[in-house]
Amino acid sequence: MILVTGGLGMIGSHTARALVDLGHEVVVTSYRQTDVPSFLAGQVTVESLDLTDRDAFFALGNRYEISEIVHLAGTIPGDDPIGYFRTDTTVLLNALDAARAWKVRRFAVASSIGLYIGRPEIPWHEGLDLPAVDLPHLIVAFKKAVEPITTHSLAGSGVQPILLRIGSTWGPLMDPESQFSPYPPYISALQRGEKPKPLYADDGGDSCYAPDAGRAIALLTTAKTLRHTIYNVSSGRRSTHREFVEAVQAINPGVELDLLPGRRHGPGEDPYLDITRLTQETGFTPMFDVAAAVSDYVAWRAGNHR
Template sequence: MILVTGGLGMIGAHTALALTGFGQEVVVTSHRRGDVPSFLAGDVAVETLDMTDRDAFLALGKKYDITEIVHLAGSSPGEDPIAFFRHDLAGLLNALDAARAWGVRRFAVASSLGNYIGRPEIPWHEELALPEADLPLAIVAFKKAVEPITVQSLQGTGIEPVLLRIGSVWGPLMDPESPIITIAPYVSAILRGEKPEARYADDGGDFCYAADAGRAIALLTTAKTLPHRVYNVSSGTRSTNRQIAEALEAITPGLHLDLIPGRQSGPGADPYLDISRLATDTGFTPAFNVTTAVADYVTWRTTNPR
């Protein structure tokens, strides 16, 4: 059985969905969220778990025969970065403790594309040395620390660490007013009958649809062998506000979205992740492009609040 922590969140739920689609038995944990997405109902075991409670975490091993762990659980930083680091580090260490106690085969953990901040090369690939850089958010700093902590903690155990440098994931179950990945609030405004504020046409990023991210993580979790430790998980391409606006206009009669020519920061390009290693080692290819992802998300949001 595969354990997915944070398994009722956006990325976790889509990872669990992909794993069940591969015929795997899955148990997901969640702390604050109790509602099981319709696409998972009845297909996974669900456990309420405070990640910082070591005894409760280890007790899962008495109830389930867990062979792999996908650690995606985490909190959102508040005003106190120390409190955030303390909470999420405790969760990570308890997950690693459980992996060692249970002797799992593989431990996959969420890292971030933010690890590459400071590298001028585009696209970002796994062989790049990670620079010392000023990081914009506490969560990005923590994800950068996750990698060496995980590797050091599992040394000599026979447990295989898999470091998931996850891109900007969006889709069903994400915060509909997310201030970070703003596709969702853009769609939310349209669904309310409002006209979103004009955006720069050529601004964008590496936006990976949640179903694709979940399938990529599931492939990395279940692969018989993996020749690498670090994998970029994303769409492997750059999407722009122009493409998103055109996709929304194509499925919404009479909709016209205003765009500001060019990029807000001037000439240049937004970085994105090279996923050739992921594709070579697992056979992964994204099932969604901008057009199909936008259409699928709008359909989902017409009957779901997030």
């Protein structure tokens, strides 16, 4: 059985579904989130669990024979950075401790595209040295620490660490007013009968639809062999807000949607992730281009709040 922590979140839910589709039994943990999305109902075992409780975490190993762990659980920082770092570090260490104790085959953990910030090369690939720069968000700062904590904690244990540098992901179950993607708030405005704030046509860069991200993570988790430790997880292409708005317009031909010319911060290119390593070792290719993602998401949001 495969354990997915944070398995009712956006990426976690789609990862769990992809693992089920690949024929695996899955147990997911969740703390505050209690609603099981329709596409997971009856498909996975759900454990409501405070992952900072080491004894409760380890008790999972008494109830299930865990073969792999996908650690996607995380909190959103508030006004207390120390509290945020303490909570998420405690959860990570409990998960790593359990992975060693249970002798799982593989431990996959969420990292971030944000680690590449400061590299001028485009696209960003796993062979790049990570620059020493000021990071824009507490989550990115934590993810930069996650990688060496994970690899050093599992060294010599027989557990294979997989560092998932996840790109800019959006889709079903994302906060409809998310600060991390303009797309769900854009669709939310249309649902309210409002005209969305215009986007800059040539802005964009990395973008991955959540079901594709989940399938990529599932393939990495279950692959017979992997040759590397670090994998970019995304669509592998640059997209633009123009493509997004054109896709929305195609679904809503009677609605006037505006685009601002060029890029918000002037000429240049927005970065995106190279997924050659992921594709070569797992056979992954995205199922959703921009138009397909928009169509699927609009249909989803028609019957779901998020």
